[in-house]
Amino acid sequence: MIELSIQLILYIIAILLGFCGIAMIYLIYQRRYEERKKREMEEYIQITKVLWQEYFLEDDRFNVTLIPKNKHQILAVEHIFLSNLRNISNPSIQQKIYTFAQMYLKEYYQNELKSRNWSRKMNAMYRIADFHIKELIGICEVSINHKHSIEVFQVLKIYSILEKEKFIQELLLCNFSFSESENKKLFSYLEVEMLQRLLGKMEKLQPAAQYALIDTIAAKGSMDVIEKLEELLVSEDIEIRIRTLRGLERMGVIRDIETYIPFVNSSIWEERLMVAKIFKHAPLTYTAEHLEKLLQDSNWWVRSQAASTIIEDPRGYQRLKEFIATTNDQYAIDMANEVLEKRKRAV
Amino acid sequence: MNILDYLMWFFGGLIIIYMLLVIVTYGLMFFFALLKLRKEYRLDQTEMDDTYIDAFYSKPVSVIIPAYNEEVGIVDSIHSLLSLHYPEFEIIIINDGSTDRTQEMVIEHFQMKKIEKVIKMEVPASPIIQIYQSQIHPNCYLVEKENGGKADSLNVGINVARYPYFCSVDGDSILESTSLLRLMKPIALSDGEVIAAGGNVQIANGMNMQLGSILETNLSKNYLVTMQIIEYFRAFLIGRITLSKFNLVLIISGAFSVFSKKWVVEAGGYTKNMIGEDMELVVKLHRYIRKKKEKKRIEFVENPVCWTEAPETMAVLRRQRRRWHQGLLESLWNHKTMTFNPKYGGIGLLSFPYFWLIEGLGPIIELGGYIYIVFAFFLGDIYYEIAILLLLAFVIYGVVFSIMAVLFEAWSKNKTFKVADLIRMVLLSFTEIFWYRPITLIWRCEGLLNFLVRRREWGKMDRKGISSKEQESI
Numbered sequence: 001m002i003e004l005s006i007q008l009i010l011y012i013i014a015i016l017l018g019f020c021g022i023a024m025i026y027l028i029y030q031r032r033y034e035e036r037k038k039r040e041m042e043e044y045i046q047i048t049k050v051l052w053q054e055y056f057l058e059d060d061r062f063n064v065t066l067i068p069k070n071k072h073q074i075l076a077v078e079h080i081f082l083s084n085l086r087n088i089s090n091p092s093i094q095q096k097i098y099t100f101a102q103m104y105l106k107e108y109y110q111n112e113l114k115s116r117n118w119s120r121k122m123n124a125m126y127r128i129a130d131f132h133i134k135e136l137i138g139i140c141e142v143s144i145n146h147k148h149s150i151e152v153f154q155v156l157k158i159y160s161i162l163e164k165e166k167f168i169q170e171l172l173l174c175n176f177s178f179s180e181s182e183n184k185k186l187f188s189y190l191e192v193e194m195l196q197r198l199l200g201k202m203e204k205l206q207p208a209a210q211y212a213l214i215d216t217i218a219a220k221g222s223m224d225v226i227e228k229l230e231e232l233l234v235s236e237d238i239e240i241r242i243r244t245l246r247g248l249e250r251m252g253v254i255r256d257i258e259t260y261i262p263f264v265n266s267s268i269w270e271e272r273l274m275v276a277k278i279f280k281h282a283p284l285t286y287t288a289e290h291l292e293k294l295l296q297d298s299n300w301w302v303r304s305q306a307a308s309t310i311i312e313d314p315r316g317y318q319r320l321k322e323f324i325a326t327t328n329d330q331y332a333i334d335m336a337n338e339v340l341e342k343r344k345r346a347v
Numbered sequence: 348m349n350i351l352d353y354l355m356w357f358f359g360g361l362i363i364i365y366m367l368l369v370i371v372t373y374g375l376m377f378f379f380a381l382l383k384l385r386k387e388y389r390l391d392q393t394e395m396d397d398t399y400i401d402a403f404y405s406k407p408v409s410v411i412i413p414a415y416n417e418e419v420g421i422v423d424s425i426h427s428l429l430s431l432h433y434p435e436f437e438i439i440i441i442n443d444g445s446t447d448r449t450q451e452m453v454i455e456h457f458q459m460k461k462i463e464k465v466i467k468m469e470v471p472a473s474p475i476i477q478i479y480q481s482q483i484h485p486n487c488y489l490v491e492k493e494n495g496g497k498a499d500s501l502n503v504g505i506n507v508a509r510y511p512y513f514c515s516v517d518g519d520s521i522l523e524s525t526s527l528l529r530l531m532k533p534i535a536l537s538d539g540e541v542i543a544a545g546g547n548v549q550i551a552n553g554m555n556m557q558l559g560s561i562l563e564t565n566l567s568k569n570y571l572v573t574m575q576i577i578e579y580f581r582a583f584l585i586g587r588i589t590l591s592k593f594n595l596v597l598i599i600s601g602a603f604s605v606f607s608k609k610w611v612v613e614a615g616g617y618t619k620n621m622i623g624e625d626m627e628l629v630v631k632l633h634r635y636i637r638k639k640k641e642k643k644r645i646e647f648v649e650n651p652v653c654w655t656e657a658p659e660t661m662a663v664l665r666r667q668r669r670r671w672h673q674g675l676l677e678s679l680w681n682h683k684t685m686t687f688n689p690k691y692g693g694i695g696l697l698s699f700p701y702f703w704l705i706e707g708l709g710p711i712i713e714l715g716g717y718i719y720i721v722f723a724f725f726l727g728d729i730y731y732e733i734a735i736l737l738l739l740a741f742v743i744y745g746v747v748f749s750i751m752a753v754l755f756e757a758w759s760k761n762k763t764f765k766v767a768d769l770i771r772m773v774l775l776s777f778t779e780i781f782w783y784r785p786i787t788l789i790w791r792c793e794g795l796l797n798f799l800v801r802r803r804e805w806g807k808m809d810r811k812g813i814s815s816k817e818q819e820s821i
Contacts, residue, residue: 006732010738016747023754024773028766030758086397119390126394179538181404188403208538219403300467334465341463 041076044068052080055100065169067104074108078127085130101131109136113143125154134162149176153186156323160189168197172204192222199228211243218247226251230259238268245274254282264290269299276305284313292323296332303332307339317343353718354724359733362716366740369705373585373748377755381589384649384759392650395532396525402595405535408527408605409513411504413497414453415443417518420656422456423556427521429484433452433528439504440518444494449518457481459489464507469608470616472502497601498617498624505616508608515625517602519558520548521654523605529651530605533644542607543632543645545599547583550576551654561654566768571664573775574783575657584649584759591647595698597633598675599645603624603653610635610643621681623674630682633694649759665790672794676707680798710791716741717785745780818820 047065054061068074081097105127112124113136121143128136140158144151152174159167171186187195195217202210214232217225229251232244234266245263254260263275276294279287287309294306310316310323320336327333399405410428414421422441428438442450453459459479467474473495481487492503501515512534514527526546533541553567567573601624611617614635621627629645636643658664661761679686679702687705688695707793716737723734753772757764796802 006736006739009736009743013739013742013747016743017750020747020750020754020773023758024769027754027757027764031764031766086520117389118386119388123389123391123394126391179536181399181535184404185398216541304465338463338465345462 004075019055019169023161037072037075040072041079044073044076045080052180056084071108074105078103081131098132101127101133102135105131106133106135109133110139113139122150122154125151125158129154129158129161129328132162135161149178152176153178153182156186157189160186164190164194168201170203171198173207177206177208180208181257183209184216185289187213187216188219190216192217192220192224195220196225199225207237207239210237211239214240214243214247218250221251223251223253226253226255230255233259236273242268242270244279245271249274249278249281252281254278257282257286261290264293264333269297269302271298272299272302273305274311280309280312284310284315284319288319291342295323296327296329300331307335310336311339311343351526355723355730355733358715358719359723359730361736362712362719362737363733365712366716366737366744368419369709370740370743372701372705373744376589377585377748377751379592380585381755383588383592384755388759391804392525396432396528399528399532399535400432400434405434405528405531406463406512407435407437407510408433408531409508409510409608410438410506410516410527411501411508411513412438412516412518413443413500413504414440414445414449414518415494415497415500416445416447416449417447418452419449420519421449422452422700424516424518424520425453425457425487426651428516429487430524431522431527432524433531435510436514436527437478437488437509438484439507440487440489441499441500441504442491443496444492450489450491453489454479456759457487457489458483459487466506468506469612470502470505472506472616474505475503478507486812496619496624498619498621501624502616502619505608507609508606510534511603511608513608513611514603514605515601516653517655519656520602521551521561522603523561523652523654526603526653527605530648531818533646533648534605534607535560537644539607540642540644540645541646542610542636543599543604543629545596545645545647546586546651546653547602547649548600548602548653549579549583550653550657552657554654556654564675564763564765566673566765566771569659570775571661571783572659573772574779575664575774577749577772577779578754578783581749583647584755585748585752590698591645591772593693593697594644594646595693595701596645596647597629597678597694597698597702598623598626599629600653602655603651606632621674621677622670623678623793626674626678627681630678630685633691634682634685636651637691637694661786664787665793668790669794669797670785672707672710672791673798675702676795676798679707702723707708707795710788710795714785714788714792717788741780741784745784746777748777749779 023315051061051063051066055063055066056233066077068077077100081101084097086092109128112120115121115124125140125144127133128140137158140155144155146152147262153176156167156170156174159170167186167190181318187198190198195213198205198213199217202213205213214229217229226248229244229248232240235241243259248254260275260278260299263271266272266275272294276291284291291306291310294302295310297303297306309322310320317340324333324336324340379470410431412421412424412428417424425438425440440453442453451469459481461477462480464478466478473492476493479489480650481489488507490503490507492500504515505513512531514530516522530544530546533544545713550567550572552569552572553565554561555563555565566576587596587598606628614628614631616628618627618631632643632645651817658667679699682699685691685695686699688699691699720734720737723730723737750773753769753776757769
């Protein structure tokens, strides 16, 4: 019995070590291949550097040498394009990249989309979005696994960049609940009008998408949406109210201070915090009474924000000094002293 | 059969069954880790980096560095943090009553000035003596406090932190520029479901670093260090990937991990006077989320790397391993009621038994195996064969798994490894069971003994420094 076990374990060890040996040879071969690939990419970039500059910066300076002839050269072109897209915001260069990709890289990505290797398929979809290869959208649709959220997200991202109407349709039909960050990313490619349309259909969106939509609209900063956002302040969803307050604060415009006064007495501290922040955008004459109340709030963060808001006003320094002299609330005094100290240092 | 025969059969059988259990467990972990990494192999990671580099998509983070006598590495560590590619973060260095020039060096290098700041005490911690703010990097703070230990320093950092997530980083650690971004990815993508994430810690000895940036990756020439590198690969890449997949992680390294401040505050913060404060916090969080019946996760993320300095001498390594093992046992013992407790789901039914049996008590059984082999060779006869069987099991466990971990790491980092380093590590793996494994088992057993007799040992690693500039100065 023991002899048999020893023999069995020896076999197992021999097989495992054999497997490790083969894996090691494979890894060494792969490493050499990677080094060769890197060298070839560098050589291509070196040879075509000037030609690419001319192509990007001057009209009608296309040279056939730029057309990549093998996979390594395609990867080098990808590298050049991504560096330009991520670091330079020039519509003319961007358009040239899109045109080139459409002409000479489309076939490569089409084949990559058919790959059984998940990473290669995903990388191809990333590049289709980066290089705006519109003609491959149909192939993306059929090549993804519709049960896989990452793949569905990538296709939605491609729609939001290249086919916005379809994006809205598909988003409303989508069963996946993407995270807020993912939704923000999807919405960030849309224009304000599109976002406003989505705002009208907000109840059909998942909660994370609703919150992301409010954040994105506020970040775009269009004055046209302020009224619609203010309407959301009466929502029953606390998070929507908080997000809307935060969004309006970021936009920095107060149309009517009365809209915000009820939040001074809100039972939710986050709402009181946001309103203390929003009051930065109104003269202290209108907000002082409310801010002093918030300075004595039970929540530390609200007190801290109220003090910061007061000190930002030109009359804030004096107002805080007067407040310290008249109040008995030690927590409020500490907070007021901290911002006064900060101001002194800044001066 | 006499009593010696009975004993030899009993212990022989017990150790072999244990070794089989360990081999099967590690084999399964390796398999799941391979499946996960295989899927994402060659996926363009920079795509994600670019997506979440904008503050609009990410969450702000307070990076806390507890520092006690870290004058050798602290400046480089801060430089590495300042060069992080992350949209919104602050750096809070906690000087835990250092007796060397840690504080002076930070003040000088980063032009720190005293500031007044009202701090909300969210978790119990020692009082703050003074807070400084850098004049050149306004997001960089230095907090001076009396010596109270690492956990106490981290608690102070939590109180000072402004942001909803905090990242704990050791004073001697160096982060890669994309590390924080990648570590925060599961948190950003989960909408709060992931409440803590730990990164991959690797050994930096021998690397060429300057001002917190890695210029060249070299394998250390010190065999003890190389052996630890192999050990880290095995622990992080094989063990933690699988445990994380099933939300069973009990340890995320204190050298580099991110936590949701809200959850940590509710769980009571770091526990003072514990050796393994990082493990203790993770276990407390698991316990708390089960109590609250919330669906939350704690994850290990394999691609963000934190470089740290490993002991280069036997004496320092011995002290470190003794402490680590004692810390592990203390945490397991503190929460012993979770073991086999179905109320805690997989954590109680799988994680705790795994950590008790394989990580906690494993060294005694394994060391017993080594002693058994020596005895059996003297006794001869049938025990000779049992000894060979055991030795072969050790070969699978110690040699084969180590080689697989090295190859696995090289495969997952296809673009960066050096062939000569790979061959050196594979060859060294063959020697592990003859020297490194037995000595570390003895040290871990010492840790177990310290735990049993409740002996306190506040070890401090003697730093050499990992950057080339630092090493030149020594």
